[in-house]
Amino acid sequence: MENKIQTLSCRKFLFFFIIQVVAAFFFFSVSFHGKRRNIAIEPTDTVTSKPEEPVKIILLWTWPFDFTFPLNQCPREFDGTGCFFTLNRSLYSEAAAVVLHSRNVCSDRNQLPQAPRPPKQYWIWFTLESPSHNPNTGFMEKLINLTMSYRADSDIFTPYGWLERHDGKENFSMPVKTKLVAWAVSNWNPSARRIKYYEELKKHLAIDMFGAMHSPLPRTQHIEILSRYKFYLTFENSIHEDYITEKLWHNALTSWAVPVVMGPPRDNYERYIPPESFIHVDDFPTAKELADYLHALDKDDNKYMQYFNWRKILKPIAPEGWDVHYCKVCKALKEAPSYRTFPSITKWFK
Ligand SMILES: *[C@@H]1O[C@H](CO)[C@@H](O)[C@H](O)[C@H]1NC(C)=O
Ligand SMILES: *[C@@H]1O[C@H](CO)[C@@H](O)[C@H](O)[C@H]1NC(C)=O
Ligand SMILES: *[C@@H]1O[C@H](CO)[C@@H](O)[C@H](O)[C@H]1NC(C)=O
Numbered sequence: 001m002e003n004k005i006q007t008l009s010c011r012k013f014l015f016f017f018i019i020q021v022v023a024a025f026f027f028f029s030v031s032f033h034g035k036r037r038n039i040a041i042e043p044t045d046t047v048t049s050k051p052e053e054p055v056k057i058i059l060l061w062t063w064p065f066d067f068t069f070p071l072n073q074c075p076r077e078f079d080g081t082g083c084f085f086t087l088n089r090s091l092y093s094e095a096a097a098v099v100l101h102s103r104n105v106c107s108d109r110n111q112l113p114q115a116p117r118p119p120k121q122y123w124i125w126f127t128l129e130s131p132s133h134n135p136n137t138g139f140m141e142k143l144i145n146l147t148m149s150y151r152a153d154s155d156i157f158t159p160y161g162w163l164e165r166h167d168g169k170e171n172f173s174m175p176v177k178t179k180l181v182a183w184a185v186s187n188w189n190p191s192a193r194r195i196k197y198y199e200e201l202k203k204h205l206a207i208d209m210f211g212a213m214h215s216p217l218p219r220t221q222h223i224e225i226l227s228r229y230k231f232y233l234t235f236e237n238s239i240h241e242d243y244i245t246e247k248l249w250h251n252a253l254t255s256w257a258v259p260v261v262m263g264p265p266r267d268n269y270e271r272y273i274p275p276e277s278f279i280h281v282d283d284f285p286t287a288k289e290l291a292d293y294l295h296a297l298d299k300d301d302n303k304y305m306q307y308f309n310w311r312k313i314l315k316p317i318a319p320e321g322w323d324v325h326y327c328k329v330c331k332a333l334k335e336a337p338s339y340r341t342f343p344s345i346t347k348w349f350k
Contacts, residue, residue, distance in 0.1 A: 053082055055082060055083065055084050056082055056083045056084070056096035056097070056330065056333055056334075057084050057086060057091050057094050057095040057096055057097075058083055058084065058085045058086070058095065058096065058097050058099065058326075058329050058330065058333070059086055059087070059088075059089070059091060059092060059095040059097065059098045059099065060085065060086070060087050060099050060101075061098050061099060061100050061101070061104070061112075062100075062101055062104040063101070063104075064101040064103075064126070064128075064322050065101075065103065067321075067322055069321055069322050069323045070323065071087075071326075072085050073323070074323065074326075074327035074330070075327070078327040078328065079330060079331045079334075080327060080331075082334070083330035085329075085330075089113075092113055092115060093115065093118050094118075096120070096121060096122065096333055097121065097122040097124055097329065097333055098121065098123050098124065099124045099148070099326065100112065100123060100124065100125055100144075101126050101127070102125060102126060102127035102129070102134050102137070103127065103134065106134065106135055106137065108139065109139045112143070122146050122333065122336065122340075123143055123144050123145050123146075124144070124145065124146045124147070124148050124155075124156070124329065125140060125144045125146070125147050125342070125345055126148040126149065126156075126158075126325075127148075127149050128149065128150055128158065128160070128245075128325070130236075130238045130240045130243045131238075131349050131350045133237070133238065134349065137345045137346045138346055140345045141343070141344050141345065141346065142341065142343060142344075144341070144342040144345055145340050145341055145342060146332070146336060146342070147342060147345070147348070147349075148325070148328075148332075149349070150245075151241065151242045151349070152242050152271070155332065155336070155340075156328050156329060157328075158325040158328060159244075159272070160244065160245045160246050160248070160250075160318070161246065161249025161250070161272075161316055161317055161318040161319070162249075162272070162317050163272075163273065163314040163315065163316055163317070164314065164316075164317050165313060166314065166315045170315065172308075172312060174308065175227035175228065175255070175256050177229065177230045178228050179208060179228045179230070180206060180208075180229065180230055180231065180294070180298060181205060181206065181207045181208065181229060181230070181231045181232070181233065181260075181294065182207070182208045182209075182210060182225075182226055182229040182231070182232050182233070182257065183198065183207055183210070183211075183232070183235065184209075184210035184214075184217050184247075185210075185211045185212075185214075185235070186212040187237055188212070188213055192237070193239075193262070194235035194237070194262055197235070197262065197281065197287055198233070198235070200286075200287040200288075201287040201290065201291055203287075204287065204288045204291030204292070205294060205295070207233065208229070222251065222255070223254055223255045226251055226255035226257055227255035227256055227257065229255075230257065230258060230294075230297070230304065231257055231258050231259075231260050231294055232251055232255070232257035232258070232259055232260065233262075234248045234252050234259040234260060234261045234262070234263070235247070235261075235262040235263075236262060239264060240264065241268060242264065242268065242271075243263060243264060244261075244263055244264070244268075244272055246318060248263075248278075249316055249317070249318035252278075253273075253277075253316035253318065254316060254318050258278065258297075258304070258307045259277075259278040259279070260279045260281065261278055261279070261280050261281065262280075265280075265282065266280045273310075273316075274314075276306060276307065276309065276310070277307060277308075277310050278307075279293070279294075279307075
């Protein structure tokens with residue numbers, strides 16, 4: 001897919017990507033009701049399999065950070081048949097795959113399985129954090145078979161969000177906008193580019209701040225509060241290819257606030273969302289010029305509304321929870337080559 005990507009122009013690629021997403025979600029459509037994701041948990045026959053094929057045991061070496069979620073309840077669309085997810089390390093020697101959540105094992109080699117690796121077992125390296133927040137990957141060299149991350153070139157691609165075609169019956173109803181610009185930030189590092197940019201931007205534009213050191217933004221009221229704003233500052237904590245997080249998918253798009261993004265270059269965003277759905281800080285030579293543009297849009301409803309045209313066809317999906325990522329492992333294992341090694345996480349993930 002990577003070669004194809006490089007030979008296609010942005011626009012063609014966006015089209016290609018949307019077609020892919022639409023096609024994928026025709027089959028993988030998960031029920032979403034309102035704003036909160038609500039996976040339809042059906043009793044699945046995950047443990048049963050064709051008699052001749054042994055069940056593939058997928059061992060989660062740890063929970064990701066300390067988040068727990070129900071295992072073996074993947075929606076049917078994920079094709080979980082023939083797989084059994086577990087955290088029981090006694091099953092290590094029988095496991096078809098071990099999923100290593102990077103940040104839970106990164107302190108040293110002792111955090112990884114110590115017993116000899118059974119032949120044919122895959123070790124899957126999983127992260128949703130950016131390279132800037134994934135220290136110490138060096139000891140993983142030549143140990144990993146498959147990668148799983150938000151990077152589009154991962155073996156198992158687990159993005160923070162995506163667009164899905166809606167059935168057209170959806171109400172195109174914009175929340176009432178009474179405020180201009182919001183930003184929620186918890187990690188305040190004064191030397192970070194995004195903080196410096198904010199300091200400059202706020203000289204020309206009133207920005208309502210939420211997060212640890214500012215107004216509270218309770219999780220349950222995220223969308224309600226942020227949807228009053230015309231714009232949301234989607235400033236990523238670090239800048240890396242494809243590192244486009246819930247700040248975009250959840251905070252901005254789900255609440256119908258136009259994202260003002262700071263992250264990878266514009267063409268990287270355009271692989272995920274339409275060019276005319278967002279504003280990139282790099283579109284402007286200075287923060288003042290960005291502020292002027294936002295003020296102008298604030299006074300021109302027709303122009304502002306053009307940032308929503310794409311919603312006539314597409315809607316953003318921002319899954320909360322980890323199961324939607326882990327559920328992809330079963331199908332990926334069935335399709336994985338019988339032998340694969342990943343030479344260097346460190347060289348790839350930067
Ligand atoms: C883990 O698996 C072993 C071997 O199948 C089993 O004896 C043990 O009861 C399991 N432990 C838990 C907590 O399920
Ligand atoms: C759309 O909005 C109208 C008017 O508020 C309402 O009657 C209708 O049920 C809504 N349709 C959907 C699909 O939500
Ligand atoms: C996984 O990678 C290890 C280390 O390179 C290798 O020894 C093993 O054969 C690989 N397993 C599979 C199933 O590819």
